[in-house]
Amino acid sequence: MADCLETQSADPSGVPFAELDPALLRTQRTSLKWTRFPEDTLPLFVAEMDFAVAPEIRRALIERIEASDLGYLDGPGPLAGAFADFARDRWGWEVPHERIHLATDVATGVVESLRVLAPNGTRVVVPTPVYPGFFEMLEELPFEIAEVQLTTGSASDGHAPAGLDLAAIEREFAAGADAFLLCNPHNPHGIAYTRDELTDLARLAAAHGVAVVSDEIHAPLTHSGVTFTPFAPLAAAAGALSVTTISASKGWNIAGTKCAVIVAADDRANGVLADLPPETVTRASILGLHASVAAFSDGRDWLDRAVAQIEANVSLLAELVPAELPGVHLTLPRAGYLAWLDLRDAGLGDDPYTRVLEDAKVALNNGAFFGAAGAGHVRLNLACAPDTIREAVRRIASILPARKPGPTEPSSGAPSSTAPAPTTPASTAALTQEA
Numbered sequence: 001m002a003d004c005l006e007t008q009s010a011d012p013s014g015v016p017f018a019e020l021d022p023a024l025l026r027t028q029r030t031s032l033k034w035t036r037f038p039e040d041t042l043p044l045f046v047a048e049m050d051f052a053v054a055p056e057i058r059r060a061l062i063e064r065i066e067a068s069d070l071g072y073l074d075g076p077g078p079l080a081g082a083f084a085d086f087a088r089d090r091w092g093w094e095v096p097h098e099r100i101h102l103a104t105d106v107a108t109g110v111v112e113s114l115r116v117l118a119p120n121g122t123r124v125v126v127p128t129p130v131y132p133g134f135f136e137m138l139e140e141l142p143f144e145i146a147e148v149q150l151t152t153g154s155a156s157d158g159h160a161p162a163g164l165d166l167a168a169i170e171r172e173f174a175a176g177a178d179a180f181l182l183c184n185p186h187n188p189h190g191i192a193y194t195r196d197e198l199t200d201l202a203r204l205a206a207a208h209g210v211a212v213v214s215d216e217i218h219a220p221l222t223h224s225g226v227t228f229t230p231f232a233p234l235a236a237a238a239g240a241l242s243v244t245t246i247s248a249s250k251g252w253n254i255a256g257t258k259c260a261v262i263v264a265a266d267d268r269a270n271g272v273l274a275d276l277p278p279e280t281v282t283r284a285s286i287l288g289l290h291a292s293v294a295a296f297s298d299g300r301d302w303l304d305r306a307v308a309q310i311e312a313n314v315s316l317l318a319e320l321v322p323a324e325l326p327g328v329h330l331t332l333p334r335a336g337y338l339a340w341l342d343l344r345d346a347g348l349g350d351d352p353y354t355r356v357l358e359d360a361k362v363a364l365n366n367g368a369f370f371g372a373a374g375a376g377h378v379r380l381n382l383a384c385a386p387d388t389i390r391e392a393v394r395r396i397a398s399i400l401p402a403r404k405p406g407p408t409e410p411s412s413g414a415p416s417s418t419a420p421a422p423t424t425p426a427s428t429a430a431l432t433q434e435a
Contacts, residue, residue, distance in 0.1 A: 008312075012305035013052040017385035020050045031256065041361045042392055047187075047338060049253040049383035051309075054302035057252060060294035061287055069290075072282050076102050076261060078293050083246075083261055086296040090220070093230045099264040101273050102284045105255070106217045107137045109245030109262045114141055114179055116275045117211035117241060121178030125210075127164055128371030129340075131187040134215075135371070143179070146172050147372045150189070164197050166204065173208035180205060182214040184231055185222060188340045188370060188379040190333020192222055195229045202231070202238035212242040217260075218336040220251030220303055223311055226334045232265035243269050248295035250336070251303055253383070259288025306383070310337045313382040316389055324397045337383040340367075344376035347401035353378050360395040 010016050022042055026034045033048045064070070076083075080097040087093040103109035114124070124143040126134055127150055138145060148169050153162035169180070182201070185192045205212050214231040222228040235242035247260035262280075264270035295303075314332060317339055321330045327346035333339060341364075343352035353366035356378065367377025382389065 008309070011051040011385070012302050012309060013054060015052040017387065020385040020388070022050075022384075022388060025050060037357075037363045041357070041363050042388070042395065043363045044381040044384070044388070044392055045363045045365045045379070047250060047336075047381060047383075048255065049306070049337070050385065050388065051253060051306060051383060053254065054252055054295065054299040056298040056302065057254060057291050057294045060290045060298075061257075064287055064290050069286060071286060073102060073284050073286050073289060074281060076100050077289065079259070079261065079289050079296075082293040082296040083263075086220075086300075087230070091228055091230050093233055095232075095263055099266075099270045099273075101262040101264070101276060102281045102289070103245065103260045103262050104258050104280075104283045104285070105249065106215055106245045106247050106260045107133055108280065108283070109243075109260050110134075110181065110213055110215060111137050111140050112276055112280050113213045113243045113245065113262055113273070114143070114181075114211075116272050117213065117243065117269075118178040121211075123172075123177045124179040124181055125169060125172045125177045126181045126371065127169075127183070127186070129188065129367060129374035129377070130183055130371055131215075132365070132369040132371075134181055134183070135369075138181075146177060148172060149372050150186070150191075163191060163193060164201060166197065166200050169201065170204050170208075173204055173210050177208070177210050179211045179213065182212055182231060184214050184216050185218045185228065185335035187218060187336065188338050188365070188367075189331050190218075190336045190338060190340070192226050192228055192334045195227075195234070198229055198231055199234050199238070202234040202240045202242070205235070205240035205242070206238040210240075212240055214242065214244045216244050216246045217250045219246060220248070221307055221310065221337060222335040223307060223314075223333070228335065232263060236266040240265070241269055241272070243273065248292040248299075251306075252291075252295040252299055254288070254291050254295065257288035257291045258285040259292050260284070310382055313337070313384070313386060313389055314339070316386055317380075317382060317393070320390065320393045324393050325400065327400070328396075333382075337381060339380040339382055341378050341380060342376065343378060348399070350376075352376060355399065356396055359399045362392050362395050 033043050033046045037043055080100040084095040084097055087095050122144060123146055125146045125148055128147045148165055151162050151165045212235060219228050232242060232244045242265040244263040245260060249255040264273050321328055329342040331340040346352060348355040356362050356364060365379035367374035
């Protein structure tokens with residue numbers, strides 16, 4: 001499939017890849033992806049697709065505007081059914097409509113959920129390296145963050161880190177943690193956690209009375225042949241207090257429409273969500289609601305084409321990295337369109353992110369802001385035309401030292417043996433690391 005798609009010339013909406021030239025997109029789009037850095041810099045940082053929005057979503061937005069339907073919301077309305085149908089059809093997750101609540105976006109869902117799930121809480125456990133927005137959103141809450149590093153996979157599987165360190169998580173739970181913030185699938189590694197490890201997490205949370213908020217924003221982008229497991233049914237079965245925050249924003253590239261859902265795992269969690277402030281609903285966008293309905297209901301074929309192209313782009317990067325970027329180690333994503341690159345053996349010094357930005361003119365995400373063990377890594381966005389990936393690799397290759405990887409260097413995806421000491425993100429600096 002990937003090899004075939006590599007020869008395609010258009011994105012999931014049928015827009016020719018030539019029209020996704022970054023120089024052209026910069027003249028058409030006004031999001032921060034295209035305004036934050038100078039024109040000579042290739043923007044592959046924020047989790048925003050270059051692909052054109054699905055026609056079904058465009059039609060839904062136009063219809064609402066033509067109807068002058070731009071007021072406030074008082075509930076999920078048709079989105080409850082659209083999301084529940086998608087969750088049932090794609091993941092086998094049966095979601096009662098009354099357990100679905102609105103929020104402006106997933107970040108708001110996380111913050112407001114934690115406020116009501118652990119109102120007197122002081123300590124939240126976060127598996128790292130992880131999406132830097134977690135650290136930023138938690139600044140709104142009186143929680144101390146306890147980082148637990150992900151476990152490490154084998155050198156040969158190309159998928160490292162491998163998953164949750166359940167033993168370390170249990171120690172934090174036993175030490176008095178109040179909440180756990182799960183990223184499922186995990187950003188930036190594209191890990192699709194197994195049912196067994198999520199079941200174990202749910203049992204631990206139930207045993208220690210820890211509330212779990214699961215951010216599942218990248219779930220629609222799970223790759224073919226990979227199983228995504230929603231956390232909520234497992235939490236309900238174990239008796240753990242849990243909610244899920246999710247939206248169509250990443251799967252269909254509509255983050256700016258501002259609408260997400262918070263889903264209660266069971267009736268107990270639903271009762272807790274009844275305490276959400278009314279503004280959690282009214283701050284969501286009516287345009288975002290209807291865009292999301294169109295995505296979950298009518299945009300499934302577009303989503304499948306997007307995932308297939310992302311898989312082709314992953315295959316392309318997996319070929320280019322060992323051939324063109326000696327000393328760079330790639331973690332292959334199994335969900336989403338974000339690639340995690342270890343640059344610690346690439347000869348770019350202690351701050352490879354800045355070297356790549358300033359000398360290669362490629363804007364990536366700085367792994368130092370992703371928490372423990374993220375320093376020396378970068379995150380790269382693959383939701384673009386294949387030629388954009390080739391150009392990014394060409395630019396990075398041009399600043400690497402002229403050398404071949406040594407015989408003892410780890411294979412693609414393996415962790416370096418010279419890892420720097422873990423760092424804690426500087427939240428104010430991490431403001432450039434959205435999504």
